[in-house]
Amino acid sequence: MSTSTTTTAATTSGSTPPRVAASWAAGGYLAIFVLAVFANFLALSPVIHPGDAAATAAALQDSETSFRLGAVAFVGIFVIDVVVAWALWVLFRPVHRDLSLLSAWFRLTYTVVLGAALGFLYAAIWLAGAPDAFGEANDDAVLLALQTFDFTWVAGLAAFGTHLVVLGVLLLRARGPRWIAWLLLAAGAAYAVDTVAHLLLTDYEASADLFLAVVAVPSVVGEMSFAVWLLLVAGGRRSAPSAHPEPSRAHTREAV
Template sequence: MTITTDTTRRSAARIAGTGYLALFVLAIFANFVVKQGLIDTTSAAATVEAIRAQESLFRVGLAAFVIIFLIDIAVAWALYVLFAPAGRARSLLVAWFRVVYTVFLGVGAVFMFLGLQIATGTSSLGPEAALLMFEAFDFAWFVGLIAFGGHLVLLGVLIIRSGLAPRLIGGILIVAGGAYAIDTLAHVLVADYAAIAGVMLACVAIPSIVAELAFTIWLLLAGRRSSAVTREDVRVLAPQ
């Protein structure tokens, strides 16, 4: 039997909200500035040349992915604590899906480090092997994103059923989670994904940005209010 106080839930909301803000900044930098800015999926030689020319930037981007890995663990815990009053077992399932995604991101970071080692000449393998490592990062991340999509869908369902956060946010989270899952499967199933990449990016980016930004704002506000949720100030949670 666990007792979760209102203070604990407010702290969890602040941790989750602050974590989401940090994830936005770090993810934009690591993925769009560093990864997509330096890695050319059509040319192994160009990729290696770019990384060697800006090795420090690449290492900072890799460090950002590692920090994202750590922050996501804290966010998973915070969301579990915050939504435990809606059902400890259901909240734990939501957290586990996020942790699984986080583990795959960590595995991807290992591939990215190996690609860096090859690209900077600390191994006898050639540029093609370095690019293969970066592609392995992408695939590990894609597999993780299926779990992340599941996390968003389950979180959205939990919010709608419990009313512990605005139900509209829950609905948008479900749409965003479904978009992540569909996009990831499209990477695997569609031979010429590049032909639909622009459409899929819009389908994923729009609902995910709206949903997670709205959720972040709610978390930060919930962390400052006298009650992080509108239910009991102290609730005894029995296994559900």
């Protein structure tokens, strides 16, 4: 059976071609990158002032519009991540179906946690504009809601990090770019370490910049490089991932 006949049969049966899945995954990665930069660094981070509830509440009130847009960006990430999880499962299932499914489940777990965490952003917006039972500002409650969102998101990133580790293993098995695979593995481990640090360190904020660098460097470089590789696969400049079985012992003896 020719390659064209096989592709036609796969398309007719309703399965998505790997290059189409790669294009969806690449587009999703690029969209998430843009939305995440806006939501986290331009809308959320300028508002939170750890240890200063009054300043946090005031910053939220002063930049409520951009904060709401940041929340909408998080909703976009929540939706797009489901598409990316599906596309990567389709792309890597020829390599190892079970590992590809496991990778997708870990990413979906992170996505569900992020969706649940968005409720705390809404709570912060509502509390910032509503006085408490005694007519006082809800400054402490606003800060607590934002910090709860932040940690809930961080907890979900532990699952996302595990997804990256499994994805790195799949890329190695598919004989893709090894340096990208190792960056994904490093980024996944960094996410897990950061989540544990949030729980174990009594003064995490004192080391927050260090942990941000540890997570951001392999994550940004690795995931963006992976997105570029996906674009090359989608455009036909790189072969789609496929299984590469190890040579049998008989073949090895013959080679020797």
